[in-house]
Amino acid sequence: MKPHILIKQLLIVLLSLSLVACSESDTEDEAVDRERLTVSWNKDIGNMNPHMYAPNEMFAQDMVYESLVRYGENGQIEPWLAKDWDISDDGKEYTFHLRENIKYSDGSDFNATNVKNNFEAILNNADRHSWLEITNQIDSTSIIDENTFKVTLHDSYYPFLQDLTLVRPFRFLGEKGFPADNNTAEGIESPIGTGPWVLSEYKKSQYAIFKQNEHYWGEKPQVEELEVRIIPDEEARVIAFENKEIDLILGSDLISLNSFKYLRDTEKYQTGISDPLATRTIALNSNKGFTQNLAVRKSIQHAFDKQALIDHLFYGTEQKADTLFASNVPYSDLDLTPLDYDFEKSKALLDEAGWKQKNNSGFREKDGELLELNLVINATDTIQKSIAETLQGDLQKVGIRLNIISEENQSYLQRQKSGDFHLIFNTTWGAPYEPHTFLSSMRQPAHADYQAQLGLPMKKKIDQKIHDVLLTTDEKRRQEMYAYILRTLHEQAVYLPVSYSSNMAVYHDYVDGVEFPNINYTLPTERIELK
Incomplete structure (x- = not known):
């Protein structure tokens, strides 16, 4: 055999062996990767204190404790x-x-x-x-x-x-x-819990890696590790998902509705929508500025074309909400009359309250003051932003100027507590908080509810009813008190219900065992496996 032919054959054999080795290496790497589930969140997990609140993220606390x-x-x-x-x-x-x-x-x-x-x-x-x-x-x-x-x-x-x-x-x-x-x-020394996961590696605002708790008493997770990548920007999260840097996106408001629709319509990925878990609302402050006036609060309710928002923004992922709680929440099936979209009624309420529309600006004025309100949103929440812009347009049509103020999470929460808002987003919490725990919290300036209700003439009576309803053993009295509380809040228009919110899931074909939680703000990962 000629030398150059022998050399050529040897090169072919070496190349083939190299390709086989690379293939086996790739397969091994892929198998190792399949032992780690990678998800994304929009905020850092916090210091994992089981007894405290923000900046601790609930899904992470639930994994460990x-x-x-x-x-x-x-x-x-x-x-x-x-x-x-x-x-x-x-x-x-x-x-x-x-x-x-x-x-x-x-x-x-x-x-x-x-x-x-x-x-x-x-x-x-x-x-x-x-x-x-x-x-x-x-x-x-x-x-x-x-x-x-x-x-x-x-x-x-x-x-x-x-x-x-x-x-x-x-x-x-x-x-x-x-x-x-x-x-x-x-603070705590270390996040030591009895739960299925243990925090093994953490870099603030970048990632958190959890591994199986070897001492766990229950059914252990299907994967060895869970990585949470902190990606505040929704578009960057979607790109990372498409690049398979993320295996699963599961939760509420982690991607925009447009992105969910896009990913679903490609038919390249698995998607799902949970049953309604809570109510997406906007709190109207009865104790600040022009929203102190009931006519203004009701006008805002009637000006908002929620059904158009549901049809064009949510793409069928959420249902229109007419009340603070859905009728299937205990004690909440009260047959309340919705404050539905009614453009003419919205304008008439403002006319009767003395707010006159000026031709030069299109906005209303009274006693030389412009009818101008601020709506505070969470900067990382793309759905809030879309709803806010829609509401802004609807209110402009009746002569109300709405400014959208975007705040990072801690500042947003602080505004809820301090009452520094005319309007602010304020999602309810779902089971097992509703209705009793959510109502209980209304008596303290811990969330937007207390401040939103503070200007109501019957605020003390509402708080007393909440106190009494939690302690009564008389079921009939309990029903009557819940009815008074929820009916009064509805009639006083301190909540603008938008939709009954759901969790959304988007994941790759190789991800199996995805389930939606029955409690909001948690991330059920124990049964997920990577095929």
Whole structure:
């Protein structure tokens, strides 16, 4: 055989072996990659304190920390870290029988002493949690034995078990996670929980990597690791998804409706929409500027063509909302008359209130003042921005000038608390918060609700009714009080319901086991696998 032919054949063999090796390497790399599920979020996860709120992100807290009881299908309260419980005849004492042999992610024991330490850490910071009635109702806690824990209440508080299912603050931190003074309000040492995931690597505002908790007592996740990439910009998130840098986008308001429609219509990806989980609303401040006037608040309601918004913006992903809560929320089926779109009625209300339209600007004035309002939105929420722009156009038609103020998340939340808004977005929280926990929070300046209602002449009566409804054991009285609260808020037009919001999911073909949560703000990942 000629030398040059032999050399050529050797080169072909070497090239073939190289290609095989590369192919095997690629396959191995792909297999390794399939052990890590990559998702994206629009905000940093925070410091993972189970007992505190923003900037802690609820989905991340839920992955690491667990509760005594869990909110199950159809609203059933299910055993979780507590295997069962007893309730005294007067409804004031709850005795929890804890599961045995449960370990925290660091290998330490979960027991009644640890449960009591967590309760004490929360209750020592009770003022911070006073918007949640459960913290006001707990009189004392006690250890019966290593696996038995008792809570005594001041009154018979009917939603007690429901409140224990919440993502925060009644979840449990391992002993080594507590600071030296046990004051978790000021921070924690380490995020040690009993949940299926452990935070293994973290770079603020960039990424967080979770791995399986080797000590987890329940069914372990299907993948070894979960990476959360922090991508505030929605367009960048979509590009990362299309490039397969992200396997799954699941949640509310993580991508725009246009992007969801685009990804769905390509038919290259799997998509899904959950059942309605909460109500997307705008709070109207009855205690600031021109929105103090009921006629102005009602005019805004009648000026907004919500159905046109639903048809042209949401592409069938959400349903138009007419009331603060959907009729299937307990105690909320009240047959309230919607403040529907009525252009002429909106203008007539402003005319009667003395607001006259000026030909030179098209906006209304009274006593030399322009009818000008501010709507505050979250800068990272593309859906809020789209709704705001639509509302801005509708209000302009009746002579109201609406300025859109975009704030980063912390400033946005601070405006809710301080009342520095005429209008501000204020989504309800869904199950298991509705209606009792959401109404309970209205009595404190923790969210936009308190400030929005502060100018109402019957605000004190509303707050008293909320207090009473949470403690009554008389079902008929409870229904009557809920009816008064919800009917009054509706008639006072302090909420502009927009739509009943849903979670959206977009994921690649190789992702399997995607489910929607039955509690808002959580991310069920345990059953997801990468094929």
